[in-house]
Amino acid sequence: MKLPSPFEEIANSSKPAQYRVYAIRAVLAMIMAALIAQINLDYLESWLYDFRIRSEVLQRTSGKIELVYIKPSTIQIFKGQPNAKDQSAILHNLLAAEPRAIVYDFPIEQAQGSEEDKSEWAQLISSHSNVFVATPDTPLKGEERSLYLPIPYDSIRMVSAPKTSDTINFAKDRVTRRMLLSYQGATMLPVTLAALYNPEVQNPENIRGHFDFYDTTQSFIDFRRPGSFPSAAFDDLANGSVDWSRYKDKIVIIGTDLNTSEADYILTPYSRIPSAMTRIEMQANMTDTLIRNSSPLRMPHYVNWILLTLISILAIQIVLSMSPAMGLVILVGTLFSFSAISFALFWLFGWWITMAAPLLAGFLVYYFFIPYRLIIENRRSWEYYQKNKLLSQVEELKTNFISMMSHDLKTPIARIQGMTDVILSDQVTLSPQQREAVDTIKQSSDDLLKFISSILNYGKIQSEGVELHMQTKDINTVLQEVIRKHEFLAKVKRIQIVSELEPLFPIRMDPDLMRQVLSNLVENAIKYSPDDTKILVTSEEKADRVVIQVSDQGPGIPEDELNNIFMKFFRSKNVKSTQIKGSGLGLYLAKYFTELHKGKIFVESKDGKGSTFTVELPMEQGGVNA
Numbered sequence: 095m096k097l098p099s100p101f102e103e104i105a106n107s108s109k110p111a112q113y114r115v116y117a118i119r120a121v122l123a124m125i126m127a128a129l130i131a132q133i134n135l136d137y138l139e140s141w142l143y144d145f146r147i148r149s150e151v152l153q154r155t156s157g158k159i160e161l162v163y164i165k166p167s168t169i170q171i172f173k174g175q176p177n178a179k180d181q182s183a184i185l186h187n188l189l190a191a192e193p194r195a196i197v198y199d200f201p202i203e204q205a206q207g208s209e210e211d212k213s214e215w216a217q218l219i220s221s222h223s224n225v226f227v228a229t230p231d232t233p234l235k236g237e238e239r240s241l242y243l244p245i246p247y248d249s250i251r252m253v254s255a256p257k258t259s260d261t262i263n264f265a266k267d268r269v270t271r272r273m274l275l276s277y278q279g280a281t282m283l284p285v286t287l288a289a290l291y292n293p294e295v296q297n298p299e300n301i302r303g304h305f306d307f308y309d310t311t312q313s314f315i316d317f318r319r320p321g322s323f324p325s326a327a328f329d330d331l332a333n334g335s336v337d338w339s340r341y342k343d344k345i346v347i348i349g350t351d352l353n354t355s356e357a358d359y360i361l362t363p364y365s366r367i368p369s370a371m372t373r374i375e376m377q378a379n380m381t382d383t384l385i386r387n388s389s390p391l392r393m394p395h396y397v398n399w400i401l402l403t404l405i406s407i408l409a410i411q412i413v414l415s416m417s418p419a420m421g422l423v424i425l426v427g428t429l430f431s432f433s434a435i436s437f438a439l440f441w442l443f444g445w446w447i448t449m450a451a452p453l454l455a456g457f458l459v460y461y462f463f464i465p466y467r468l469i470i471e472n473r474r475s476w477e478y479y480q481k482n483k484l485l486s487q488v489e490e491l492k493t494n495f496i497s498m499m500s501h502d503l504k505t506p507i508a509r510i511q512g513m514t515d516v517i518l519s520d521q522v523t524l525s526p527q528q529r530e531a532v533d534t535i536k537q538s539s540d541d542l543l544k545f546i547s548s549i550l551n552y553g554k555i556q557s558e559g560v561e562l563h564m565q566t567k568d569i570n571t572v573l574q575e576v577i578r579k580h581e582f583l584a585k586v587k588r589i590q591i592v593s594e595l596e597p598l599f600p601i602r603m604d605p606d607l608m609r610q611v612l613s614n615l616v617e618n619a620i621k622y623s624p625d626d627t628k629i630l631v632t633s634e635e636k637a638d639r640v641v642i643q644v645s646d647q648g649p650g651i652p653e654d655e656l657n658n659i660f661m662k663f664f665r666s667k668n669v670k671s672t673q674i675k676g677s678g679l680g681l682y683l684a685k686y687f688t689e690l691h692k693g694k695i696f697v698e699s700k701d702g703k704g705s706t707f708t709v710e711l712p713m714e715q716g717g718v719n720a
Contacts, residue, residue, distance in 0.1 A: 120407055123409075130455045137266065146441070147364070158194070158344055158345055158385055161325035161346075161374055163326070163350065163351040164176065178211040196348070199374045200350050220251075226253050227250055228254075230254075254282050270361060271315060275311040276310065277309060292386075302391055302444075313389040314392070314446070316388040320365075323382070347374045349372060356368055388444055391445055393445060398448040402448075405429070409425060409456050425456055562607070565604070566600045569598060572605055572609050573633060589629060590629070591631060594631070595631075599635075602714070603711065611709065615684060616629070618707075619645075624648070635713075636710075639711060641709070643708050645704065645706040646704050650704055652701045656697060688709055688711070695710075
């Protein structure tokens with residue numbers, strides 16, 4: 095016995111009960127969402143964020159930034175780090191190229207050279223407002239003096255350009271994803287540089303995706319892949335092998351790439367290798383992000399809460415309303431679609447939708463409520479088992495009662511039939527009224543006997559007690575016996591039974607059962623046909639089957655009832671309103687007995703235009719027990 099699904103049970107319940115169930119599920123989903131929201135998923139969320147960055151296909155820069163590296167080849171050519179005199183010469187050439195800004199992002203005080211060369215370099219730097227010296231330090235308010243370098247660089251004021259990494263807060267994986275825009279009101283270098291092209295970013299409120307964190311204003315970096323910004327080696331500038339015009343109106347950032355200090359590199363969303371990206375390329379990414387004002391925009395907490403709640407509700411609805419396989423397919427499809435949409439929105443608009451909590455909620459809620467569903471289904475299964483057991487016992491008692499009563503009724507009916515036969519065969523002359531009364535008794539007893547026989551056959555079917563007694567017999571002979579038996583009933587209604595029987599080879603069958611099948615069809619045709627009509631009974635051989643048809647000119651069967659006509663106890667609405675009696679078992683038994691013979695029975699009918707019942711029997715078959 096198939097149990098109804100929880101969804102079918104809810105659908106069949108009253109509206110208030112349905113609303114209560116859905117309300118309880120929504121409350122449970124919100125509770126689960128609230129609990130999951132308390133879990134720190136920064137590491138997982140940051141990994142998903144990094145994956146979105148890595149998988150982004152179309153990436154463009156503003157084209158406003160050039161990088162200059164002091165590389166190992168530079169050390170070889172200059173026999174060490176370029177000294178103050180070399181730096182001054184390169185700075186003169188860069189200034190002549192008219193860049194928008196020049197940034198030194200390495201400890202310039204460590205450069206070698208005479209005091210005169212150092213002073214000249216320091217004077218050149220401090221005399222040009224578009225030349226900046228970056229420092230990773232962010233002094234507290236009131237300690238700004240620490241931004242000045244020692245003599246002879248004391249005329250240079252450094253600008254804070256720190257790198258951030260998720261060490262104590264956020265993902266705690268040491269990856270750089272954020273940039274400082276300001277600290278205690280002091281503007282960071284990337285903002286100053288970007289404002290040369292995009293003055294709006296001077297106000298942190300105008301920077302997309304900005305957020306406050308302690309005494310800082312921050313935003314996320316719209317990273318580009320390593321190598322996205324054009325670069326040149328310091329020694330290429332020294333030997334003049336570069337086109338100086340490339341630096342016109344650009345921001346030139348000078349730094350080191352020597353693989354000697356971890357401080358010169360960062361971990362990025364693209365790679366966890368310690369030397370994944372240089373510090374000056376990080377500065378280029380931060381500045382370029384601000385020039386384009388394209389920081390990823392993290393969705394507000396209420397959006398994430400809504401998504402988390404909706405997916406929790408969906409997961410609960412799926413686990414409690416669908417089969418596990420189908421539910422899992424729908425859940426995985428939904429979460430996959432949610433992920434695809436989140437990625438697409440990030441790539442197209444830079445919208446960062448939290449994914450970790452909703453994805454975790456989908457699977458946690460689903461698997462959390464699976465045991466609950468199993469408990470419910472086990473309880474329901476036990477309840478239905480008990481009900482089915484009780485119904486089986488009732489059905490068995492009913493079948494036994496029907497069989498017992500039918501057997502007990504056959505004896506008095508047989509006596510009634512015997513007495514009527516004695517009266518009818520007696521030489522005593524009966525008055526017309528007496529004759530009519532005896533005929534009515536005989537006809538009623540015959541009808542009752544047929545009804546009891548149908549009930550007995552039905553009882554045998556229910557108890558699987560029908561057994562075929564196969565014989566080789568001509569089906570036409572059985573048909574003729576049936577027609578002769580019903581000729582009197584047909585004459586009463588002035589109905590003509592026309593038989594067109596082709597000569598047939600004998601086939602193996604149970605004559606008694608097939609006689610009942612054909613008798614039911616012919617008797618129904620007579621009962622439901624109007625007076626003064628015809629009934630056509632035919633037999634023929636088609637391929638390896640014998641085909642018998644009984645056609646009448648009765649009221650027909652409505653199209654919507656054709657599929658139910660062979661169901662037990664079913665009667666057409668066309669005859670329920672008439673005085674024609676019937677048990678609703680005749681066609682059911684006819685179908686059952688025909689299928690026992692490996693045959694088929696079907697009907698063709700149009701409402702108001704009569705019916706044709708067709709029985710097809712195989713030419714050869716073996717005995718079957720049912």
